[in-house]
Each structure stands twice: as structure tokens, then as C-alpha cells.
Amino acid sequence: MKGRSFIITIAFLFALASCRKGDDELYTLRYFGDAYEDIGYSIGIADDGYVITGQVTEIERSDGNFIASSDRNLCVLKTGWNGNLIWKLTAGGSSDDHGTKICVLDDGSFICTGTFTDPTDYTTDILVVKVSSTGNMEWQRNYGGAGNQAGLDVIEIAGGFMVLGSTDKERLPFSDSTGNIAGRTDLYLLRLAQTGDSSASYSYGYPGNDLGAVLKKDPDGGFILLGTTDRSEPGQDGNNIIVVRINDAGNAVESRIIGGTDDEYAGDLEIVSDGYFISGTKGKEGGPQSILINRLGKNIFGPPVQGFPKEITVSGLSSGVMASTPTESGTFILAGRSGTGSSSDMLFLEVDEYGNIVGEHQLIKGSTGNQIAYDIAEDDDGYLVAVGKNSYEANSMISFLKFRF
Numbered sequence: 001m002k003g004r005s006f007i008i009t010i011a012f013l014f015a016l017a018s019c020r021k022g023d024d025e026l027y028t029l030r031y032f033g034d035a036y037e038d039i040g041y042s043i044g045i046a047d048d049g050y051v052i053t054g055q056v057t058e059i060e061r062s063d064g065n066f067i068a069s070s071d072r073n074l075c076v077l078k079t080g081w082n083g084n085l086i087w088k089l090t091a092g093g094s095s096d097d098h099g100t101k102i103c104v105l106d107d108g109s110f111i112c113t114g115t116f117t118d119p120t121d122y123t124t125d126i127l128v129v130k131v132s133s134t135g136n137m138e139w140q141r142n143y144g145g146a147g148n149q150a151g152l153d154v155i156e157i158a159g160g161f162m163v164l165g166s167t168d169k170e171r172l173p174f175s176d177s178t179g180n181i182a183g184r185t186d187l188y189l190l191r192l193a194q195t196g197d198s199s200a201s202y203s204y205g206y207p208g209n210d211l212g213a214v215l216k217k218d219p220d221g222g223f224i225l226l227g228t229t230d231r232s233e234p235g236q237d238g239n240n241i242i243v244v245r246i247n248d249a250g251n252a253v254e255s256r257i258i259g260g261t262d263d264e265y266a267g268d269l270e271i272v273s274d275g276y277f278i279s280g281t282k283g284k285e286g287g288p289q290s291i292l293i294n295r296l297g298k299n300i301f302g303p304p305v306q307g308f309p310k311e312i313t314v315s316g317l318s319s320g321v322m323a324s325t326p327t328e329s330g331t332f333i334l335a336g337r338s339g340t341g342s343s344s345d346m347l348f349l350e351v352d353e354y355g356n357i358v359g360e361h362q363l364i365k366g367s368t369g370n371q372i373a374y375d376i377a378e379d380d381d382g383y384l385v386a387v388g389k390n391s392y393e394a395n396s397m398i399s400f401l402k403f404r405f
Helices: 002-014
Strands: 027-032 039-046 049-063 066-081 087-091 098-104 111-118 124-131 137-143 147-157 161-167 186-193 196-204 210-217 221-230 238-244 253-256 264-272 275-282 290-297 311-313 319-326 330-338 343-353 357-365 370-378 384-392 397-403
Touching: 027 087, 039 111, 039 397, 049 087, 049 111, 049 137, 049 384, 066 111, 066 124, 087 124, 087 137, 124 161, 124 397, 147 210, 161 210, 186 221, 186 238, 196 238, 210 264, 238 275, 264 290, 264 330, 275 330, 290 330, 330 384, 343 384, 343 397, 357 384, 370 397
Parallel strands: 039 098, 039 370, 066 098, 098 147, 124 147, 186 210, 238 264, 264 319, 290 319, 319 370, 343 370
Antiparallel strands: 027 397, 039 049, 039 384, 049 066, 049 098, 066 087, 098 111, 111 124, 111 147, 124 137, 147 161, 161 186, 186 196, 210 221, 221 238, 221 264, 238 253, 264 275, 275 290, 275 319, 290 311, 319 330, 330 343, 330 370, 343 357, 370 384, 384 397
């Protein structure tokens, strides 16, 4: 518990005075959690504050003394504009579960997806929970079957929801370019009704491992999906970024693998007027990495927009992007990490439509240990809000950061 005490001390040192939505504080930092692993993976903006999903470890105590850690649970946290906790909800089972993405719905409620672990055989299913605006559980469902499934993203669609996940179920017929053997991951979509009933599921990908990162509605109809694949086309090697266009019926109508001879990992995708703004990370995991930015036109098979792809290295440190968000001014905020291993900090950059850093708009935030930003959003007052983790030794806490450049 020595490491955890250090982190809590840092939290009190850096957390600023509470700010109303319209205050001019430069930043507010909050930590949520207890001992062991607490991580924030996604943040949304509600009518009266912010909502976070991720993972918390509930701690068993007797007379105030630590006894043991229970299993990890999916969590949904609601905060005010000042970042102070209003309510917390946990979901899942008796094994390790976590939330990956939260979406604020038109009626003010929330839909959240993540992963559920079966306590008997430790296989995983997609976990989806529907939560009211006041923090009450409306329903919780698991979706799986043979093999392992994981929930990665969720969006609201007409009549219900579309969940992006992964599956390692066998997919036939198997050939050099189609199907997959059991144990290797495919991109996976799950269509749900408002009640959580599943109406259809779809698997996509190549032989090998494909993992989704983000799903969005395509302005021209259907959906656009971004992920990472270990399949290489001529002139490529290692891991590459995959873009899949899907029609309203759930059929993959176009797919393209983008990359070179270095490893490239998908981060996030934004819809722009003439196509798609893609961010990610270039370089092998554990080695020197750089921020990767690419732009494709609406014809995903065409060449990248002139001047792309681009690489950015910050302060000469290994860097990576986990998420992005567009701003009202037409720029993009990238969120991720600077540094590697057990010594990384949260990293935020503002870039223009050409991939150039805007002025001095870069922020590296951290302390002793390992900090990563996993998601970011902009509220309607121009504040940026991000969530991630702050780790020290064997412990980590959910990090909430609200700031302006």
C-alpha cells in the first residue's frame, strides 16, 4: 500500500479548486479508485457533468483494515463539471470485467460496452449495460458463445445500438484471404434493440488477427470501422491499420489495409468533410514509437490526402495516440502517452487539418510512475476532458483531467 499512498498524495497536491462549467481554471485533476487496478477508458459529456467508464477493483476490508482485493468490475462514474464524483455504479460478475466505451444517448441515459469474464472457464463475452441519467441500472447483458468476445465501442443507431467488438470464433470458409481459425481475432459487430435484445451479428477480417478500435456512422450511409491487422499487403510488414466500410445491412463492402514496413496501430478516426482523419501509433511496442496521422478521402482506396501520412515525435520521446476529438475551431486534439514502460506521462496535442501542431498547444502531464490518456472529448465551453490511468508500482487509479491550452 505504500505506492498507493504516494499516488493519493499527488492527487491532493495537483487537484485544483472546483470549477463551475464556465470558470477560467486552466486545469483540474482528479483521481478515482482504491488499491490495485482502477483505469478510466472512456469519457462522455452529459447535460450536467461528465460520465466515465473503465475498471475498478473493489476492496474487502474489516474494521478499516485491508483484507483482500475482490475481482475487477466494469464501472460507470458520474462527475460534476468540477470533476467531483456524484455517483458510481459497478457491473459485471464475480471475475474480471471492465468497461471500454460509454455513449451518452439522446434521452440523457448511457450505454456502455466492455468485457465480461466467465468465472467458471474464464472465457470472455461482450458486456453491455444501460444506465439511467441518475445512475440506476436499466439492464445488463452478456453476448458471446464459443470462444472469446470483447466489447470495444458502441454507438446509438435507429431503433437501438451497434456494438463493435472482437471474436476468436472459427469463421468459415477458410482460405488465404477469407475466414479464420479458432483462436485468432476477427472484427465483430453486434446489432442490439433498445431493450438489449440481439438482432444480428457480423464478423469481418482476414486470416490472422484483426482488432477493432472505433466504429462511427458514415455520412454517406452505413458505418466506417477502424482497426489494426497483422495482415500485410505487398510493400507492408508487421501490424497495419485497417479501414472497413459497412453498409446498413451489416455487410462489409470495402476494406483497405494501410501501412508500410513498420508496425502501425490504430488509435482513432474522425469524420471530416472530404473523408477521414486517422490517428495512431507507429513503431514496435516496447520500442521507440511516434504519433502517426493520416487522412483518406471518401474513396478509401485512393491515395492519402497530399502531405499525409505524417509522423510526430514530441521532445524526442517515444509517443503514441489512443484517442482524438475534433474541436469547434476545426482542429483535432490527440491524446495518449509520452515515454515508455513504467515511466510515461499523459500526452495531449492540438493539430490542424494538415497535421501540424497548433502553436504551443501540447501538454505532457504526469508524475512518478506510468500515466496514459485513453480518451478525450471537448465540452461546449471549450474545455477538454480526458480519462486514463495513473500507475505506481502495482497500483493504478482512474485519472480525470479537465483543461484548456
